[in-house]
Amino acid sequence: MSVLLSCHWNFVGIIITLSLGPSLPGRADDSTGEYYSWQYDNSHVRFNSKQTQCMDIPMDLRLCYNVGYQRMRLPNLLDHETLPEVRQQASSWVPLLAKRCHADTQLFLCSLFAPVCLDRPIYPCRSLCEAVRDSCAPVMESYGFPWPEMLKCDKFPIDNDLCITVQFSDPKNTPQPGPNNICPPCDNELKTDILRDQFCASDFVVKLKIKETTTENGDRKLLTRKRKKILKLGTLNKRELREMVIYLKNGSTCQCHQLDQHQNDFLIMGRKVAHKFILTFIHKWERKSMSLRSFKYFHCPSFHSTFQ
Known part of the structure; x- marks a missing residue:
């Protein structure tokens, strides 16, 4: 029936x-x-x-x-x-x-x-x-x-x-992820609602420059410059952010065009997973559509994350 x-x-x-x-x-x-x-x-x-x-x-x-x-x-x-x-x-x-x-x-x-x-x-x-x-x-x-x-x-x-x-x-x-696709953290539209959603789901949000990138066990390893503008610190401390190395999971098998030019300032969002800083969002800092002040108005819930 x-x-x-x-x-x-x-x-x-x-x-x-x-x-x-x-x-x-x-x-x-x-x-x-x-x-x-x-x-x-x-x-x-x-x-x-x-x-x-x-x-x-x-x-x-x-x-x-x-x-x-x-x-x-x-x-x-x-x-x-x-x-x-x-x-x-x-x-x-x-x-x-x-x-x-x-x-x-x-x-x-x-x-x-x-x-x-x-x-x-x-x-x-x-x-x-x-x-x-x-x-x-x-x-x-x-x-x-x-x-x-x-x-x-x-x-x-x-x-x-x-x-x-x-x-x-x-x-x-239903698009299927594959080795020739853009890495999910690198494929983002620069819209206010998307920025807000990513901001609230992230442990840390910073504006920074990337010094160099290497590969490690299939991941892309991002070495960052010490000077950073902190937009969200979460449960991390400033020393962790200052010395952080960020990993793009499976980054050696997908494309991330943002990492082709290290001289840019980047908006970086991510999470701390098993003592590693994992990249969840990256976009070139766009002065015309981004401002440091705008991030102060993102109000996020304060419960623990589903994934923790």
């Missing part, structure tokens, strides 16, 4: 196709707002009873505000119970959308971070998780992050259960 869940997705105008299996391990009681959520975990269904509420998706939840529906439920399907927690955890994923690693990335992530407000929770199908993971994990790895445990695909239901399926299976809609 099959059933169609009609949602007006603004960004593609799709209909989510759901497959209904012989049993539905979950129910809702709208009179009390209580539901029993279900998750797949090593082939075992796990039940949780929590009070739920429906609310409008706020404009500052940038990952999902334009996903195509207006109402979400809390707790969400990742057990985030408050909007401030959802905002912060979701903000770590916003830069991934700009990389367009898979056409269903927003659909998959928002089904978990901001699930549509229906009479029962609807999880993404395992096949949807696997499709997004296979396309986006290489991009995440270029930033020094593995696919997180909380999104392990075998936790999600198989396609003959009630779940959200893949919408874009056409390869032309």
